[in-house]
Amino acid sequence: MMLLLAFLFSFVGLALLALAMERHWRQLHAARPLTKATARLLRIVGSTALASSLALCLSVDHASMASLVWIMTLAVSAFVLAMLLAWRPGWLAPLLSWTRS
Amino acid sequence: MHQTFRQSMTWLHTWFGLVIGFILIVVFFFGALSVFDREIDRWAQPATRFAPQPMPSFDHLLRPVFERITEPDPDAVELARSMVDGPLPEKYPVMDWSAYTTHRDPVLDTYVSFDVPNARNPDDHVHGHQTIDPRTGAQLSAGDLKIGSEFFYPLHYSLHLEWMELGYWIVGFAALSMLAALVSGVVIHRKIFRELFTFRPQKQRQRVTLDLHNLTGVVALPFHFFFAFTGLVIFAGIYFPVSETQLHPLVEAHEQAEAAATGLPHDPAGVTAPLASVDAMVSDARRRWAARGMGGDVGFLFVNHVGDANGYVSIYRAGTDRIALTGQGIHYKASTGALIREDPPETAIASVNEFLTGLHLQHFRHWLLRFLYLFGGLAGCVCIATGFLFFVEKRKQQHARDGVAGARIVDALAIATITGTLIATLSMLVANRLLPEHLADRDEWQRNVFWLTWLASGIHAFWRTSVVQEGESAPAWREQTILVAALALTAPILNWLTTGDHLLATLQANYWPVAGIDLFLLATSVTAGLVAHRLRRPALAHTTLAAMKS
Numbered sequence: 001m002m003l004l005l006a007f008l009f010s011f012v013g014l015a016l017l018a019l020a021m022e023r024h025w026r027q028l029h030a031a032r033p034l035t036k037a038t039a040r041l042l043r044i045v046g047s048t049a050l051a052s053s054l055a056l057c058l059s060v061d062h063a064s065m066a067s068l069v070w071i072m073t074l075a076v077s078a079f080v081l082a083m084l085l086a087w088r089p090g091w092l093a094p095l096l097s098w099t100r101s
Numbered sequence: 102m103h104q105t106f107r108q109s110m111t112w113l114h115t116w117f118g119l120v121i122g123f124i125l126i127v128v129f130f131f132g133a134l135s136v137f138d139r140e141i142d143r144w145a146q147p148a149t150r151f152a153p154q155p156m157p158s159f160d161h162l163l164r165p166v167f168e169r170i171t172e173p174d175p176d177a178v179e180l181a182r183s184m185v186d187g188p189l190p191e192k193y194p195v196m197d198w199s200a201y202t203t204h205r206d207p208v209l210d211t212y213v214s215f216d217v218p219n220a221r222n223p224d225d226h227v228h229g230h231q232t233i234d235p236r237t238g239a240q241l242s243a244g245d246l247k248i249g250s251e252f253f254y255p256l257h258y259s260l261h262l263e264w265m266e267l268g269y270w271i272v273g274f275a276a277l278s279m280l281a282a283l284v285s286g287v288v289i290h291r292k293i294f295r296e297l298f299t300f301r302p303q304k305q306r307q308r309v310t311l312d313l314h315n316l317t318g319v320v321a322l323p324f325h326f327f328f329a330f331t332g333l334v335i336f337a338g339i340y341f342p343v344s345e346t347q348l349h350p351l352v353e354a355h356e357q358a359e360a361a362a363t364g365l366p367h368d369p370a371g372v373t374a375p376l377a378s379v380d381a382m383v384s385d386a387r388r389r390w391a392a393r394g395m396g397g398d399v400g401f402l403f404v405n406h407v408g409d410a411n412g413y414v415s416i417y418r419a420g421t422d423r424i425a426l427t428g429q430g431i432h433y434k435a436s437t438g439a440l441i442r443e444d445p446p447e448t449a450i451a452s453v454n455e456f457l458t459g460l461h462l463q464h465f466r467h468w469l470l471r472f473l474y475l476f477g478g479l480a481g482c483v484c485i486a487t488g489f490l491f492f493v494e495k496r497k498q499q500h501a502r503d504g505v506a507g508a509r510i511v512d513a514l515a516i517a518t519i520t521g522t523l524i525a526t527l528s529m530l531v532a533n534r535l536l537p538e539h540l541a542d543r544d545e546w547q548r549n550v551f552w553l554t555w556l557a558s559g560i561h562a563f564w565r566t567s568v569v570q571e572g573e574s575a576p577a578w579r580e581q582t583i584l585v586a587a588l589a590l591t592a593p594i595l596n597w598l599t600t601g602d603h604l605l606a607t608l609q610a611n612y613w614p615v616a617g618i619d620l621f622l623l624a625t626s627v628t629a630g631l632v633a634h635r636l637r638r639p640a641l642a643h644t645t646l647a648a649m650k651s
Contacts, residue, residue, distance in 0.1 A: 003469055014298075018297070018298045021295070023295070023299075024298065061422075061467070062422060062423055062424075064423060064424045064425075064456055065422075065423065065424055065465065065467060065470065068424070068460060068470060069467070069469065069470050069473065071323050071324070072324060072470065072473035072474070072476070072477060073473065074320075075320045075321045075323070075324060075473070075476070075477065075480070076473060076476050078297065078298065078320040079316065079317070079320050079321075079476075079480065081298050082297075082298040082299065082300045082316050082320070083300065085298055085299075085300070086300040086301065086302055087302070
């Protein structure tokens with residue numbers, strides 16, 4: 001259960017980091033430019049999510065195993081994210097709803 | 102020759118990647134299958150479809166099993182022939198007994214080491230081995246091949262080329278080159294961060310294959326790097342056999358010194374002695390592990406100098422909750438059951454080594470990590486496969502104009518190692534279910550089906566790629582993909598017809614080893630069917646293949 005949550009956090013973290021990039025931001029918001037402040041905010045929240053994901057992994061397993069689980073979780077999340085950005089970028093929109101100013 | 106560093110790295114990546122890629126894709130694919138080797142064993146050996154068992158009672162069950170293994174296996178006797186000058190010994194004295202199990206094993210592997218008295222190297226010994234049902238002690242049919250752990254797994258690291266350990270050297274060289282390919286790949290990737298999440302399926306196929314190559318290479322980069330590296334660490338003893346060559350006297354001295362320091366006798370005393378209750382030692386070991394706050398499954402049990410006054414019993418904990426395979430060994434005097442020693446915590450270097458090898462060999466209990474490894478292995482396969490496709494796409498037109506066969510040969514080899522490997526694997530599973538149960542050499546027949554279907558797919562690939570020389574896409578891709586879909590559908594149906602364990606039954610019984618393999622086969626069949634369907638449109642052939650692989 002905790003590991004599923006870790007998975008979710010790693011995915012959300014990577015997604016926010018990706019959306020802080022001009023190219024992927026434009027896939028969701030063609031009209032609205034990405035401001036420097038928003039990009040920074042996305043990066044901070046994204047990194048925090050990744051760190052929480054690691055913390056969750058560490059809470060379940062011995063550190064030697066948790067580190068492997070976390071790294072491999074990141075790999076799967078990154079792959080899924082790339083596939084979503086390619087085929088269904090719209091599905092990521094809820095992740096940005098809170099940035100609307 | 103090359104203007105810039107990046108150009109020379111591109112050259113390195115292209116040509117090394119191409120040559121070793123054909124080996125690496127086999128290593129990656131069978132490595133990925135080996136993550137579930139025990140489950141494939143259950144699928145292939147219906148008689149062993151029962152729950153995993155703990156280490157059974159030594160006194161009541163294991164001891165009679167060990168005592169009935171009185172001589173080495175036939176292939177071990179063959180091996181002994183190369184160890185001696187002159188005739189083989191009449192009798193092989195027993196040296197030690199051991200049993201190893203993991204949380205995924207319903208069956209137990211028991212081993213006896215035998216001394217080869219007249220061997221040139223006095224350290225040489227040979228093994229006798231039986232796989233038993235740990236509930237009854239009955240031996241399981243010796244001719245029954247464990248397809249997962251005895252065929253796919255060794256194929257992953259030795260390619261079954263045992264002669265002069267050639268396979269280990271080829272795989273080792275491939276792993277070393279892979280490290281170079283990874284580094285050079287990172288160097289030549291212009292936008293590794295900017296395009297980390299980039300996949301553009303709507304672009305032309307050369308771009309798509311490259312995107313997918315980069316994606317599967319970069320997201321799983323830590324996995325690729327660590328597995329190539331730890332694979333080399335595991336077989337370091339073969340690649341750098343210093344302990345058997347230059348440093349041999351030193352190693353001998355070290356073993357003697359270690360025996361003196363630990364109190365575990367290095368040599369037998371030559372005086373016979375009885376064996377005390379090992380079960381009592383096991384329960385004492387469990388108590389000691391519990392006192393350290395660790396779960397107490399026995400993973401490895403070892404009786405050294407059997408029947409000798411210097412004999413001792415070593416009991417190791419199964420490493421289910423750690424990366425290391427086994428650990429926290431506790432040693433007892435065999436004749437009295439008195440405690441000799443508890444292994445102290447590992448030194449830093451030993452624990453790093455155990456972490457690296459355990460990381461690769463993965464006998465821990467962690468199903469999520471197991472599936473993550475499967476993902477890593479398959480990502481590696483896609484990365485190499487798209488590398489081949491990119492190579493062909495980039496050169497096909499040029500080679501067609503120049504009348505060069507290069508692109509065609511690479512395309513044919515790619516087919517033989519991508520769909521061909523799948524066909525051989527699936528044919529072996531189909532043969533496993535079709536061959537009569539009491540056929541003599543049933544294991545040999547299964548191996549032959551594997552190699553012959555692979556060969557046949559290679560021949561077909563060369564035959565049906567001739568149009569690549571005119572710049573067209575090869576029909577062999579689609580033909581072999583259809584065969585993959587058909588075989589992957591046949592295997593679970595045959596499993597149902599021959600054992601009655603159809604998917605609904607195994608799912609209902611929560612018997613995941615067989616249900617999982619069946620589901621995986623069906624998913625393969627559906628995926629291959631979709632790929633074959635998309636490959637009908639020749640212009641899109643490679644693009645969609647690449648996209649479907651994801």
